[in-house]
Amino acid sequence: MRQWIGRQVIVHYEDEGIIQVSGTVERMNYADKSLILGPGMQSIPFNKINVIQPLHTDSKKRSRTKLHSVGYVMSDMLQFDNAVYFQSAVTVWQGERLIAYNSSIRSHDRDFAVMADGRKLSKNDYLFVVRSLRGY
Incomplete structure (x- = not known):
C-alpha cells in the first residue's frame, strides 16, 4: 500500500x-x-x-486493464498485490475452462500466483480475472 x-x-x-x-x-x-x-x-x-x-492526468496514458466478460484481466504486479491485500474475489481460466471461481490469491511473484487452496498457478498459462464493480 x-x-x-x-x-x-x-x-x-x-x-x-x-x-x-x-x-x-x-x-x-x-x-x-x-x-x-x-x-x-x-x-x-x-x-x-x-x-x-x-489517476492519469495525461490523456495518452491508459489503463492496461483489459475487459473480460466476468471482470478485469489482471496483468500488472500491482493488480496482483491489491488482490492479495484486499482478498479480492478472483476467477481463474485456462482457455475456456474455468479453473477456480470466487477464489482468492494468497501470494504471488513475477511468474506464479498461489491460490487460497494452495495451488501454484503460472501467470503465463492461466488468465486471472478480478470481479468487476456493479454499475461500471
Missing part, C-alpha cells in the same frame, strides 16, 4: 452503494486500518475498498 502514498488516485469503495472518489493518498493509518485521501483528508477503511486506480 505504501506505493500509493503521494499519488493521485481514484478509489472505488462500498458504503451503502459503490462510491468513487479521487484525490491524493496522503498516508495510511494502520492503527485505524484506513487510507487517508486528500485534499479533504477523507478516511476510507481498508476493508471497504474495492479498487485503487492511478
Whole structure:
C-alpha cells in the first residue's frame, strides 16, 4: 500500500452503494486500518475498498486493464498485490475452462500466483480475472 502514498488516485469503495472518489493518498493509518485521501483528508477503511486506480492526468496514458466478460484481466504486479491485500474475489481460466471461481490469491511473484487452496498457478498459462464493480 505504501506505493500509493503521494499519488493521485481514484478509489472505488462500498458504503451503502459503490462510491468513487479521487484525490491524493496522503498516508495510511494502520492503527485505524484506513487510507487517508486528500485534499479533504477523507478516511476510507481498508476493508471497504474495492479498487485503487492511478489517476492519469495525461490523456495518452491508459489503463492496461483489459475487459473480460466476468471482470478485469489482471496483468500488472500491482493488480496482483491489491488482490492479495484486499482478498479480492478472483476467477481463474485456462482457455475456456474455468479453473477456480470466487477464489482468492494468497501470494504471488513475477511468474506464479498461489491460490487460497494452495495451488501454484503460472501467470503465463492461466488468465486471472478480478470481479468487476456493479454499475461500471
